[in-house]
Amino acid sequence: MMDTTWTDEDIRQAKQRLKGPLGKELVRFPLRFSSSLTLWADQGQGTNYVISSATMSLIKLNLAVGITCAHVLKEYERLEKSYQRVGCRLGNTDFLLQKRTIDFDDDLDVATFTLEGIDLEDIHSGSPPGFGIHTPRVWPSKRCESGELTMIGGYPGALRSEKCKGELVFRTFGIYGTPIAAAHPDKLVLRFEREFWISTTPDAELGLDFSDLPGISGGPVFIDHEFHPEFAGIVTDFTEGLDMLLVCPAQVIGIDGKIKG
Numbered sequence: 001m002m003d004t005t006w007t008d009e010d011i012r013q014a015k016q017r018l019k020g021p022l023g024k025e026l027v028r029f030p031l032r033f034s035s036s037l038t039l040w041a042d043q044g045q046g047t048n049y050v051i052s053s054a055t056m057s058l059i060k061l062n063l064a065v066g067i068t069c070a071h072v073l074k075e076y077e078r079l080e081k082s083y084q085r086v087g088c089r090l091g092n093t094d095f096l097l098q099k100r101t102i103d104f105d106d107d108l109d110v111a112t113f114t115l116e117g118i119d120l121e122d123i124h125s126g127s128p129p130g131f132g133i134h135t136p137r138v139w140p141s142k143r144c145e146s147g148e149l150t151m152i153g154g155y156p157g158a159l160r161s162e163k164c165k166g167e168l169v170f171r172t173f174g175i176y177g178t179p180i181a182a183a184h185p186d187k188l189v190l191r192f193e194r195e196f197w198i199s200t201t202p203d204a205e206l207g208l209d210f211s212d213l214p215g216i217s218g219g220p221v222f223i224d225h226e227f228h229p230e231f232a233g234i235v236t237d238f239t240e241g242l243d244m245l246l247v248c249p250a251q252v253i254g255i256d257g258k259i260k261g
Contacts, residue, residue: 027175029229030153030220033058033134035091035123037068037155037218039076041083051079055154055219056090056113057234060135064115065257066090068218069236069248070104073097073111091123102257108186109236110248112257134220134231140251141223141230144188148223150178152190152245154216154235178245188221188233188247221247 037056041049052075057067076097079086088097097113104111120132152175182189217236222229233249252260 026151026224026229028153030151030222032131033231034153034155034218034220036089037072037095038089039072039079040087040089041079042085051075053155054217055235057218057220057231058115058133059231060133061139061253061255061257063257064118064133065102065253066100066113066115067220067234067253068111068113069234070106070109070111072218073101073104074106090118093118093122103259105252105259108248108252108259110234110252110259112253112259114257136231137228139255140253141232142225143185143251144180144183144223144232144249146180146183148180150180150190150232151175151222151224151229152178152216152219152235154219181244183249186249186252188249190221190245190247192238192243192245 034055034057037054039051039053041051052072054068054072059065059067076086076088088095095113095118100113100115102112102114115133178190178192180188181191217234219235221232221235223232231250233247235245236248237246238244239246254260
């Protein structure tokens with residue numbers, strides 16, 4: 001098997017080559033195929049409060065599929081028991097989270113949803129140019145290997161703002177250059193090392209720390225295979241003390257959106 005581990009010098013040279021338009025596109029690429037996902041609740045006073053936010057990856061399989069973490073679905077179910085009214089928004093359009101559920105797996109922390117019938121124009125507010133649904137060249141995609149560099153994108157709740165009543169604006173978070181530390185059939189572990197990042201978008205230069213990252217759960221992770229980015233999975237969790245990101249690999253999802261856990 002080819003040794004794909006990058007040395008510090010390899011990464012330094014790659015960062016130098018990717019300064020400019022190419023690096024900017026690599027950073028933005030995952031954000032083109034994802035959207036913010038917010039859960040809100042009404043305490044009976046006619047005012048909706050955003051309780052939590054996440055990211056949904058948008059992928060075209062046999063049908064258009066949205067992928068996020070199973071813990072988002074569990075949080076929605078918890079809110080239903082505590083508030084008079086709850087809801088979910090994908091971008092700035094209402095999203096019937098439970099009715100659109102295809103499958104979920106709590107152990108893998110992944111859930112899939114049908115996007116059929118949704119107009120992308122209704123959800124793309126604040127998204128980067130080229131926003132759409134990613135169509136993989138093959139499915140499932142190639143298994144990832146330790147040492148490969150990733151592209152990650154998402155919508156941290158810390159960057160959320162309200163443009164006007166009922167319309168939320170999410171600034172984006174995208175980085176290139178986070179290496180895979182360990183690759184397992186049901187989990188990828190990424191080293192979260194700032195010195196290896198290639199981040200050319202302004203939002204990635206805001207000095208975000210781990211405490212600001214909630215909201216990128218469900219965000220897409222891509223691997224750059226010879227300038228053909230392949231969907232590798234979604235962010236499921238991060239360990240603040242160890243500076244690690246956990247990823248559920250794409251291979252656990254079937255072509256029909258069902259989970260093969």
